[in-house]
Amino acid sequence: QVQLQESGPGLVKPSETLSLTCAVSGYSISSGYSWGWLRQSPGKGLEWIGGIYSGATSYNPSLKNRVAISLDTSANHVYLKMTSVTAADTAVYFCARVPLRVNDFGEGVPGYRFDDWGQGTLVTVSS
Amino acid sequence: DIQMTQSPNSLSASVGDRVTITCRASHPIISLEWYQQKPGKAPKLLIDGISHLRSGVPSRFSGSGSGTDFILTITSLQPEDFATYYCQQSSFYPPTFGHGTRLDIK
Numbered sequence: 029q030v031q032l033q034e035s036g037p038g039l040v041k042p043s044e045t046l047s048l049t050c051a052v053s054g055y056s057i058s059s060g061y062s063w064g065w066l067r068q069s070p071g072k073g074l075e076w077i078g079g080i081y082s083g084a085t086s087y088n089p090s091l092k093n094r095v096a097i098s099l100d101t102s103a104n105h106v107y108l109k110m111t112s113v114t115a116a117d118t119a120v121y122f123c124a125r126v127p128l129r130v131n132d133f134g135e136g137v138p139g140y141r142f143d144d145w146g147q148g149t150l151v152t153v154s155s
Numbered sequence: 156d157i158q159m160t161q162s163p164n165s166l167s168a169s170v171g172d173r174v175t176i177t178c179r180a181s182h183p184i185i186s187l188e189w190y191q192q193k194p195g196k197a198p199k200l201l202i203d204g205i206s207h208l209r210s211g212v213p214s215r216f217s218g219s220g221s222g223t224d225f226i227l228t229i230t231s232l233q234p235e236d237f238a239t240y241y242c243q244q245s246s247f248y249p250p251t252f253g254h255g256t257r258l259d260i261k
Binding site: 075088090145148 | 186190196197198199200203243245246248251253254255
């Protein structure tokens with residue numbers, strides 16, 4: 029059974045970069061699922077940040093310029109980097125296993141349904 | 156973005172009751188998911204594709220609807236069902252969630 033575990037600093041200063049790791053066990057991240065990041069805050073509720081499958085990424089347009097998601101298949105980790113954070117980025121961050129969808133070109137790309145979730149990690153942006 | 160509006164925002168019910176939660180999309184969609192979240196835990200996928208019950212989810216949960224209007228029904232509420240429920244559209248980029256319906260014990 030797949031397990032996902034988020035980790036990273038719980039406190040980040042405004043304007044700095046948030047970096048989180050999702051350690052996946054029980055399933056190889058290079059197999060047939062994509063991987064996503066989401067966050068939850070009292071003000072904005074649940075928000076999709078983005079997803080990745082192999083080399084293909086997809087990001088929420090509201091965050092696109094500040095976010096990068098990557099994979100380390102040897103470590104079986106999924107990473108999130110978010111630059112220039114503000115207090116509005118304070119949230120619980122989740123990683124998730126996401127079934128692929130097929131785009132108009134017949135390619136497998138990150139999907140939009142979130143089958144399995146990590147427990148989440150709270151990130152507070154404050155000086 | 157597709158806006159997802161849930162109602163009610165909160166609901167009080169008793170064990171054994173039947174409850175319905177509605178979710179309205181701002182544009183017709185063809186795929187919708189329902190999640191259950193308990194305090195301090197991650198959301199758990201209950202229903203995908205509008206009405207498909209995920210493995211291990213009790214049959215007292217059901218989903219229905221089409222177009223812009225969708226319903227989650229829980230028959231014969233059990234103590235473990237008191238939680239917050241979210242709908243989510245997976246038809247259009249970016250995927251979006253409703254703001255949740257909190258189900259409390261009366």
